[in-house]
Amino acid sequence: MNEKVIQQIKQRYGIVGNYEGLNRSIDIAIQVAPTELSVLIYGESGVGKEVLPKVIHDNSVRKHNKYFAINCGSLPEGTIDSELFGHKKGSFTGALDDREGYFGVANNGTLFLDEVGELPLATQARLLRVLETGEYIRVGESEVRKTNVRIVAATNVNMQKAIREGKFREDLYYRLNTIPINMPPLRERGRDIELLFRKFAYDISEKYRIEPVRLTEDARQLLLRYKWPGNIRQLRNLVEQISIISQEREITSDILKAYGVSDDSSGETGLVLHGMNRPEHAAEAHSYEKERDMLFQLLSSIGKEVKDLKELVHSNLDNLHGAQADSFRMFEEERPDMATPIQYARQTVMQPPHPYVVNEQHFQPQNNVTYPQESIQDVDIEAIEETPMSNKALMKKNIIESLKRNNGNRKKTAKELEISERTLYRKIKDYGLDI
Numbered sequence: 429m430n431e432k433v434i435q436q437i438k439q440r441y442g443i444v445g446n447y448e449g450l451n452r453s454i455d456i457a458i459q460v461a462p463t464e465l466s467v468l469i470y471g472e473s474g475v476g477k478e479v480l481p482k483v484i485h486d487n488s489v490r491k492h493n494k495y496f497a498i499n500c501g502s503l504p505e506g507t508i509d510s511e512l513f514g515h516k517k518g519s520f521t522g523a524l525d526d527r528e529g530y531f532g533v534a535n536n537g538t539l540f541l542d543e544v545g546e547l548p549l550a551t552q553a554r555l556l557r558v559l560e561t562g563e564y565i566r567v568g569e570s571e572v573r574k575t576n577v578r579i580v581a582a583t584n585v586n587m588q589k590a591i592r593e594g595k596f597r598e599d600l601y602y603r604l605n606t607i608p609i610n611m612p613p614l615r616e617r618g619r620d621i622e623l624l625f626r627k628f629a630y631d632i633s634e635k636y637r638i639e640p641v642r643l644t645e646d647a648r649q650l651l652l653r654y655k656w657p658g659n660i661r662q663l664r665n666l667v668e669q670i671s672i673i674s675q676e677r678e679i680t681s682d683i684l685k686a687y688g689v690s691d692d693s694s695g696e697t698g699l700v701l702h703g704m705n706r707p708e709h710a711a712e713a714h715s716y717e718k719e720r721d722m723l724f725q726l727l728s729s730i731g732k733e734v735k736d737l738k739e740l741v742h743s744n745l746d747n748l749h750g751a752q753a754d755s756f757r758m759f760e761e762e763r764p765d766m767a768t769p770i771q772y773a774r775q776t777v778m779q780p781p782h783p784y785v786v787n788e789q790h791f792q793p794q795n796n797v798t799y800p801q802e803s804i805q806d807v808d809i810e811a812i813e814e815t816p817m818s819n820k821a822l823m824k825k826n827i828i829e830s831l832k833r834n835n836g837n838r839k840k841t842a843k844e845l846e847i848s849e850r851t852l853y854r855k856i857k858d859y860g861l862d863i
């Protein structure tokens with residue numbers, strides 16, 4: 429094993445970890461790169477299979493030619509043949525033009541067929557032919573075309589089982605599997621888990637300019653014990669969620685548990701995935717893993733959306749100079765339960781909050797901003813100029829005035845102030861207005 433070359437590859441492709449099994453996989457990829465052999469990469473979902481085909485291509489004689497990564501699982505069965513092998517105009521409804529197909533455009537290059545186990549049988553037959561003879565036929569044509577494409581494939585399904593069940597052609601399997609590379613699951617990688625945690629925490633802190641999260645000793649131990657069914661993808665999503673959603677920067681095992689890191693090694697996760705490091709066991713957990721992956725992605729994207737929304741609101745507020753904007757901010761400041769990572773970042777990392785300054789200008793409608801007339805008319809500017817009011821005092825004033833306008837009707841008041849009735853009740857109580 430050439431340690432130096434492996435380290436260089438890791439640096440170039442952002443691969444983190446020192447686990448021997450990971451090094452071995454990278455080493456095989458480097459060794460096999462200059463050859464023309466087909467490579468089949470095994471590994472559970474989220475273990476980092478996708479980087480290896482690129483490493484292979486970039487270190488092969490084909491490196492100046494095209495590289496395409498195709499996810500066979502995401503192409504609809506009806507169009508997969510035409511995507512891969514091209515079609516003739518008019519050969520089916522919707523075939524408005526000739527299409528060259530990946531095997532045509534990637535001539536002299538490399539194709540990465542991800543989730544190859546998902547290919548329909550008819551496509552498998554076409555694939556076998558092109559691998560054995562270099563020949564293929566476009567959909568709707570009879571002319572035989574030639575191409576020279578190297579295939580690197582990846583799978584997280586149990587290929588032996590798929591063959592037994594008649595879902596995957598055995599001859600194609602042997603053709604693809606000339607060189608197998610196994611990517612180890614995260615739970616086997618020991619200290620790499622911590623290294624990856626730190627890397628993702630650092631990446632996120634850079635991206636959002638927040639303080640990176642760090643682990644307590646018990647949290648570190650828990651991460652080492654956990655089974656990681658979604659592997660590195662799951663770890664990355666977890667770190668993203670915690671960094672964005674949690675207000676804590678020191679992450680304890682209790683916080684991790686609240687984010688779904690279970691401590692029960694004999695629990696559901698452990699049982700379902702026990703022994704999953706061997707490729708032949710991958711199929712059982714396939715759909716389960718997919719579901720988990722989807723959930724993790726969903727959670728992560730919700731987190732991102734919340735963050736984006738908050739940022740949008742804040743950037744709009746920054747453009748507003750008025751009572752309306754201030755009272756919005758006030759709501760956030762008075763609702764610690766609503767605190768967001770962005771607020772957190774603002775308070776802890778970027779700068780101290782601006783001192784609240786009230787001046788007349790704040791209460792004049794700006795050219796391009798419209799305020800609800802009543803809230804502007806009813807504010808006693810002189811009183812405010814005399815004694816700059818705190819956020820709280822201004823809010824109290826707004827509530828009193830709004831209550832007056834609505835003859836004490838709390839529902840209407842809450843609606844007018846755009847706060848929930850619950851918040852209004854709480855504030856009325858806090859401000860001693862409920863007499």
Ligand SMILES: Nc1ncnc2c1ncn2[C@@H]1O[C@H](COP(=O)(O)OP(=O)(O)O)[C@@H](O)[C@H]1O
Pocket residue numbers: 442443444445471472473474475476477478479624660661664
């Ligand atoms: N060793 C690693 N170091 C850094 N990031 C990694 C590592 N392995 C995987 N990742 C990241 O984890 C995510 C999932 O990897 P991916 O290659 O898509 O998994 P797979 O194809 O095996 O399901 C990607 O964002 C990838 O960049």
Ligand SMILES: [Mg+2]
Pocket residue numbers: 474477478542
């Ligand atoms: Mg993948």
